Amino acid sequence: MATTERAIASAEAHSAHNYHPLPVVVASADGAWMTDVEGRRFLDMLAGYSALNFGHGNRRLIDAAKAQLDRVTLTSRAFHHDRFADFCTQLAELCGMEMVLPMNTGAEAVETAVKTARKWGYRRKGVPDGAARIIVAADNFHGRTTTIISFSTDEEARADYGPYTPGFDIVPYGDLAALEAAMTDNTVAVLLEPIQGEAGVLVPPPGYLSGVRELTRDRNVLFIADEIQSGLGRTGKTFASEHEGVVPDMYVLGKALGGGVVPVSAVVSSAEILGVFRPGEHGSTFGGNPLACAVGLEVVAMLRTGEYQQRAAELGDHLHHELGLMTTGGAVEAVRGRGLWAGVDIAPSYGTGREISEKLMGRGVLVKDTHGSTIRIAPPLVISKEDLDWGLEQLGAVLTR
Structure with missing residues (x-):
């Protein structure tokens, strides 16, 4: 049994099923990227429901924690x-x-x-x-x-x-x-x-x-x-x-x-x-x-300093512009949000939010569904424009017939 399958099977057997995680087992992370136990990299477009606004392993935060631990x-x-x-x-x-x-x-x-x-x-x-x-x-x-x-x-x-x-x-x-x-x-x-x-x-x-x-x-x-x-x-x-x-x-x-x-x-x-x-x-x-x-x-x-707020505003404008373009093709019914935060309603004929999330996972992007056919996009505020664009390209590919 592969490492991922073994870890998931063990979790299913020994933890309460109060969550339904995507079938990925993360082993390490840095900035806007996570790496699983098989060595595959994934772009994090959820950021721990905004708990990771400053990215994974942010040096300033890790250094502050390490200094206090001593x-x-x-x-x-x-x-x-x-x-x-x-x-x-x-x-x-x-x-x-x-x-x-x-x-x-x-x-x-x-x-x-x-x-x-x-x-x-x-x-x-x-x-x-x-x-x-x-x-x-x-x-x-x-x-x-x-x-x-x-x-x-x-x-x-x-x-x-x-x-x-x-x-x-x-x-x-x-x-x-x-x-x-x-x-x-x-x-x-x-x-x-x-x-x-x-x-x-x-x-x-x-x-x-x-x-x-x-x-x-x-x-x-x-x-x-x-x-x-x-x-x-x-x-x-x-x-x-x-x-x-x-x-x-x-x-x-x-x-x-x-x-x-x-x-x-x-x-x-x-x-x-x-x-x-x-x-x-x-x-x-x-x-x-x-x-x-x-x-x-x-x-x-x-x-x-205001730099993170400004980054969220500027990249957020870009995010919503690009998502707005997707509403013209029929796959995206609506887009809502502010800054680097968006709810994207997928046309039911293209799949449920869970199905779209699983397809994105297969292309190296991690998001989370909510309420049927809606997916949430909330990357760390430290994400680069290039990585954000790459993630949106994967969404576009998933929604292309």
């Missing part, structure tokens, strides 16, 4: 450590906020945002105890914890996990009138992805995010922007919310914040909002650990 990796929050204050200060400054609550995974950060909004609602807004409600959008993806899937509309993610957590109102994404109609005196927050990633890279209609910002401000409701996938350079700006000039009350960050090296997430907000927490009311043993802070500090320093 010093201290974990203290727990029972003690201070010498990277924590700098990380919180510099991340808050990058976001134009005042305070940071570090966690590990994106789902933990979303859970933290939910808890923060509820506590703020009871302590600051005066909502009756137990009555707080949070408005979310249909087709959202914010993680997979029990509370988060309770407000999911994806039955695959939600089925068989009840009873579900109450307190959420679901409205259509992009529908400002529906959101306004759902608001009550007990609404404490609106939680949205500025661009819905898992749903197929859905960009809201112009004016939607600014309208949400105006409504929430007028009604004393928190606007929480889940920028776990869309933030930190992916769309050509530090945050996708910036495309409409919007600053939310709270950012939820993850994925690229850890540079693909370690899991790092955070809730970033004002002192008035995050100040609702007192010692013992929320925490995480690993949240804000020295290794995470060392890597996160380097990520913030890299974003502060």
